[in-house]
Amino acid sequence: MVLQKRFVLEKHFDGMPKKSDLKIIEEKLPPIKDGEILIQALYLSVDPYMRPYSRRTLKKGDMMIGEQVAKVIESKNTDYPIGTIVTCSPGWCTHSISDGTDVRKVKDFPENLPYSLALGSLGMTGMTAYFGLTEILKPKAGETLFVSGAAGAVGGVVGQLGKIFGCRVVGSAGSEKKIKYLKEIGFDDAFNYKSTIDPQKTIKDMCPDGIHMYFDNVGGTITNAALMNMTECGRIAMCGAISGYNAKSQSTIVHPPIVGRQLKIEGFIVYRWTDRFPEGFEKLKEYISQGKLTYKEHVTEGFDNMFKAFCELFTGANFGKAIVKV
Numbered sequence: 590m591v592l593q594k595r596f597v598l599e600k601h602f603d604g605m606p607k608k609s610d611l612k613i614i615e616e617k618l619p620p621i622k623d624g625e626i627l628i629q630a631l632y633l634s635v636d637p638y639m640r641p642y643s644r645r646t647l648k649k650g651d652m653m654i655g656e657q658v659a660k661v662i663e664s665k666n667t668d669y670p671i672g673t674i675v676t677c678s679p680g681w682c683t684h685s686i687s688d689g690t691d692v693r694k695v696k697d698f699p700e701n702l703p704y705s706l707a708l709g710s711l712g713m714t715g716m717t718a719y720f721g722l723t724e725i726l727k728p729k730a731g732e733t734l735f736v737s738g739a740a741g742a743v744g745g746v747v748g749q750l751g752k753i754f755g756c757r758v759v760g761s762a763g764s765e766k767k768i769k770y771l772k773e774i775g776f777d778d779a780f781n782y783k784s785t786i787d788p789q790k791t792i793k794d795m796c797p798d799g800i801h802m803y804f805d806n807v808g809g810t811i812t813n814a815a816l817m818n819m820t821e822c823g824r825i826a827m828c829g830a831i832s833g834y835n836a837k838s839q840s841t842i843v844h845p846p847i848v849g850r851q852l853k854i855e856g857f858i859v860y861r862w863t864d865r866f867p868e869g870f871e872k873l874k875e876y877i878s879q880g881k882l883t884y885k886e887h888v889t890e891g892f893d894n895m896f897k898a899f900c901e902l903f904t905g906a907n908f909g910k911a912i913v914k915v
């Protein structure tokens with residue numbers, strides 16, 4: 590018998606998540622049946638979407654949603670022998686049972702890279718960056734790409750891909766340490782939105798030809814400042830709006846530049862391209878192996894620290910893809 594630890598929703602988040610909104614439960618899992626596997630989480634992902642999705646999809650007592658990299662530790666399914674590494678989304682739990690239909694083998698993974706990247710640069714956030722940039726913004730060499738949330742899991746990959754595609758890349762992030770890092774990984778310029786008094790002017794100074802493409806991870810003030818700097822017929826990929834996830838009311842977007850500059854704005858969810866993830870995986874793997882794409886992870890040790898790691902997404906304490914190592 591294996592003991593499963595899991596986080597369940599006690600109360601819907603209101604503002605910044607509170608520890609009392611979740612509860613850890615321990616429960617014995619039943620023996621596996623024919624066709625089933627028992628899996629043990631190795632790495633769990635904490636992601637900003639969990640904040641808005643939890644309200645839409647969970648009720649009290651439900652397990653928090655989320656993806657993990659896990660190892661098969663018992664098997665009655667010949668497709669998944671003991672030791673197989675998989676990704677799956679049972680939620681915030683240490684162990685779970687599957688019939689094999691909702692898990693994906695981690696295949697063709699470079700030996701020198703940690704499996705945790707299957708949740709980051711070679712997983713969901715990497716795919717978000719790759720398909721959001723190539724399919725929505727369709728970058729052309731010489732254009733200026735502005736990325737908000739630039740030092741994060743998605744933003745860091747977007748910016749580096751922008752450089753690979755020959756763009757001028759400018760980013761915003763929330764600390765001097767993050768700005769220094771962005772310049773180290775090839776951003777042409779970057780600013781700390783927390784200490785910048787006039788972001789609209791700062792962006793204008795850093796993007797003298799205007800912004801041709803904006804990859805928006807944050808929404809709010811920075812997005813409005815970016816909108817005011819878009820070129821005629823500029824393109825915007827709306828990926829996320831973390832600045833509003835804990836807010837009581839949503840910020841409004843400034844309309845005049847959207848119409849006046851004939852901007853093209855498109856929101857997207859990465860799972861639009863699920864059938865093309867193998868292509869994204871191969872491309873991102875190639876860029877990493879060529880040294881053109883670096884990755885940064887923010888690893889928190891211990892399953893019980895899931896909540897802490899989750900909250901850090903909203904204070905900016907994470908620096909790179911937030912991962913919890915069990």
Ligand SMILES: NC(=O)c1ccc[n+]([C@@H]2O[C@H](COP(=O)([O-])OP(=O)(O)OC[C@H]3O[C@@H](n4cnc5c(N)ncnc54)[C@H](OP(=O)(O)O)[C@@H]3O)[C@@H](O)[C@H]2O)c1
Binds near residue numbers: 907
């Ligand atoms: N559309 C999709 O399919 C899809 C998929 C994945 C992610 N997303 C979205 O992409 C965005 C980035 O996600 P991620 O996984 O890469 O997370 P992340 O950037 O690694 O972590 C979140 C970051 O957001 C920043 N942040 C927090 N509060 C903020 C605020 N009020 N204003 C501005 N920035 C703030 C913090 O960085 P600073 O230090 O810079 O403040 C924090 O480190 C999120 O909006 C997420 O919902 C969308």
